[in-house]
Amino acid sequence: MKRKGNYFRILSFFIVVILAFNLLGVSSHASIRPKKTTLNVALYGYVPDIQRFEKAVLEKWSQSHPNVQLNFVNWDSYDSDPPKNLDVFVFDAIYMSYFIQQNYLLSIPSSQIRNKRDILKFALDGTTYHNKIYAIPQILCTNLLYTRKSDKSLKNVKNIPQLYNIIGQRQTADIIPPYKEGLLIDMSGGTTKACMYLEALIDLNHKYTDYDVLPDLNKINSNAVTSLKMLQAMAGNEQANFWPDNDDAYIRAKWFENGNGRAFIGYSEAMSAMPNYVNQINFKPVSLSSSRDIPLFYGDVVGVNSHLKNNAKKKKLALDLANIIASSDTMILASKPSDKSQSPQYLLPARYSVYQSLGAEYPVYQKLLKIASNPHNRLFKTGPDVREWLDSAKQVIPKYLEQ
Numbered sequence: 134m135k136r137k138g139n140y141f142r143i144l145s146f147f148i149v150v151i152l153a154f155n156l157l158g159v160s161s162h163a164s165i166r167p168k169k170t171t172l173n174v175a176l177y178g179y180v181p182d183i184q185r186f187e188k189a190v191l192e193k194w195s196q197s198h199p200n201v202q203l204n205f206v207n208w209d210s211y212d213s214d215p216p217k218n219l220d221v222f223v224f225d226a227i228y229m230s231y232f233i234q235q236n237y238l239l240s241i242p243s244s245q246i247r248n249k250r251d252i253l254k255f256a257l258d259g260t261t262y263h264n265k266i267y268a269i270p271q272i273l274c275t276n277l278l279y280t281r282k283s284d285k286s287l288k289n290v291k292n293i294p295q296l297y298n299i300i301g302q303r304q305t306a307d308i309i310p311p312y313k314e315g316l317l318i319d320m321s322g323g324t325t326k327a328c329m330y331l332e333a334l335i336d337l338n339h340k341y342t343d344y345d346v347l348p349d350l351n352k353i354n355s356n357a358v359t360s361l362k363m364l365q366a367m368a369g370n371e372q373a374n375f376w377p378d379n380d381d382a383y384i385r386a387k388w389f390e391n392g393n394g395r396a397f398i399g400y401s402e403a404m405s406a407m408p409n410y411v412n413q414i415n416f417k418p419v420s421l422s423s424s425r426d427i428p429l430f431y432g433d434v435v436g437v438n439s440h441l442k443n444n445a446k447k448k449k450l451a452l453d454l455a456n457i458i459a460s461s462d463t464m465i466l467a468s469k470p471s472d473k474s475q476s477p478q479y480l481l482p483a484r485y486s487v488y489q490s491l492g493a494e495y496p497v498y499q500k501l502l503k504i505a506s507n508p509h510n511r512l513f514k515t516g517p518d519v520r521e522w523l524d525s526a527k528q529v530i531p532k533y534l535e536q
Contacts, residue, residue, distance in 0.1 A: 170201045170447070172454055175208035175215075177223040177272060177433040181383065181405040181478045189467035193457050201450060211324060217440050220451045223271060223458065226259060226432035227328070227515045230345065233267055234517040239437045239448070240265040247456045248484070253505060256483045259512025260434055268434035269459040270483035273505060275430045278419040279389060279397040284313075287396060292336075292420035293360050296367070300395055303369035310394045316367035317385040317394040321376040323527030326361065328513070329421065330530050332429055333357035336422035341429075343514040347522040350529045358533045360421045364398070365534055401481050401501055408476035411497050418504060428510045432483070435459045461486040469494075481505050 176186050187205055194203055208215065210224035215237050224232070232238050243249065246269055249257070256270035278296070280287040290296045296316070303315040310317070320326055334348060334357045335341060348354070365373045377384050383406035389397040390407035397403070398419070404411050420426035435455045441448040457463055464487045468478045477495050481504075482488060488502035515522070 170450065171204050172201060172220045172447070172450060173204045173206050173218055174454060174458075175206045175219055175222040176458070177225075178207070178209060179382070180272070180480060181402050182475070185471060185478070186467045188471075189463045190458055192466065193460065193463050194454065197453070197457075198450065203454075215436075215438060217438070220438050220441060220447065221435065221454045221458070222438070223433050223435050224268075226268070226434050226512055227519060229260065229267060229434070229514060230262065230343075230517045231515075231519050232436065233262055236439050237436070238267045239439045239442055240267055241269065241437065241452065241455070242266075245452055245456075248461065248486075251461060251484045251486050253483050253485065253510070255510045256430070256432055256512055259432055259514060268436040269455050270432055270434050271459040271464070272433040273430045273481040273483055274400050274402075274433070275418055275428065275481070275504070276398050277401060277416040277504075279399065279403075279414050279416045280395075282413055282415055284395065288415065290419065292423055292426065293363050294423045296396065296419070297363040300367045302366045303372070306369065306371065308369075308372045308375050309388055310369065310372065312392045313395045315369055315372070315394050316364065317389055317397040317399075318364055318368045318373055319376075319382075319385060319399065320361070320365060320368070320373040323531065324523060326530045326534065327523055327526035328431075329361055329364075330354075330357055330526070331515070332513070333360045333421040335427050335429060336360075336420045336424050339424045339427065341427050341511045343516075344519075345516040347516050347518055350522070350525050353529070353533055356422065358530075361530075361534055367396075401504075402479050404479040404497065405476050416500075428504075428507055429513045430481070430505075430510055432512045459483070461490070465490050 176183060176190070180186060191203060206219055208219055208222060210228050214235065215222050215232070243266055246266065252270055256273060257266070260266055260268045260270060278290065286299055290299065300316055303310065305311060305314060320329070331344060334354055337354065337356055383403050385397060386399060386403035386406040388394060390410040418426055418428050435458050437448070437451045437455055441451050461484045464482045464484065468480060468482070468487065468491055470476055477491065479497065481501060485502070485506070488498045488505065492498035492502060
């Protein structure tokens with residue numbers, strides 16, 4: 134019995150040794166296995182359905198780079214600068230000159246932008262500084278005046294003073310206005326008020342500027358403020374500055390569909406919240422002054438982090454990803470409904486072909502193309518001091534609206 138026990142102990146010892154060598158071999162093999170490449174990417178979050186965008190980007194990316202993982206990061210250009218490990222990011226073009234000055238962006242060779250001629254010219258011109266392109270345009274935004282087709286008296290309104298002469302000051306105090314009373318508009322954000330002031334100045338001066346030098350906040354233009362005051366008076370102070378607890382950015386579009394308010398000012402994507410109502414409304418850009426409208430568009434553009442400049446492999450992948458995010462195929466896939474319960478996102482793409490493709494199924498895009506292809510359109514840009522200027526403007530502009 135003792136010898137038999139020794140035999141099994143010796144046999145067990147050799148088995149353990151063999152297993153240990155096998156495990157070491159596996160561990161050693163795993164340690165030399167190349168790590169899977171990952172790109173950190175931030176998409177523009179202020180869209181009706183960000184999940185559709187992520188899904189579309191993943192689908193198109195995996196077709197060409199199945200072995201390169203994408204890690205979607207929650208980052209907001211309005212709140213902070215891009216971190217070093219954020220490889221590709223979509224941001225508002227009002228921060229472009231600031232990002233260039235702070236060396237956050239790689240310039241993108243013109244030859245490496247795919248289907249460049251498909252991009253709306255004013256949008257690509259807006260991402261060009263000193264003959265270098267620093268981002269690829271993806272989405273455009275501009276405020277549109279929505280009116281009901283049945284309301285003939287608002288059909289020919291071209292500017293805010295004309296609208297005010299018809300709608301007048303809000304008569305009730307409730308946040309949600311009754312039928313055919315007041316203007317529905319979101320002016321709740323400090324950045325919104327500040328940017329609307331800049332828009333009003335351009336319309337008043339009847340001349341486009343890229344605001345390389347931002348206006349002196351110690352010398353506020355009273356006429357520009359008057360335009361904003363008219364908007365707030367038509368909406369009512371409570372409604373204009375209302376933001377819902379559930380963060381529903383399109384709540385006013387739903388109110389408008391339900392018959393509340395006489396007119397509504399919002400972005401094109403607001404139509405995604407009232408899909409059954411789009412055939413009963415008119416929409417168009419409107420001047421924020423009594424002068425002719427200088428059509429100004431915010432741009433959501435795709436940039437590549439400058440920290441990749443010495444990493445040739447990852448830089449190439451990042452440029453490819455930027456092109457895919459801004460591509461026609463991705464925008465079409467992200468814009469269309471995934472099922473019958475959804476509606477199109479009704480965003481303003483930066484590419485002609487997206488309008489043409491979607492317009493065949495959703496005629497609203499044909500109307501949107503006429504707005505987006507206006508030869509007088511310009512991209513809304515600001516100077517390198519925009520962070521500091523906005524911090525001050527958020528405090529200054531609201532005080533003037535309260536007077």
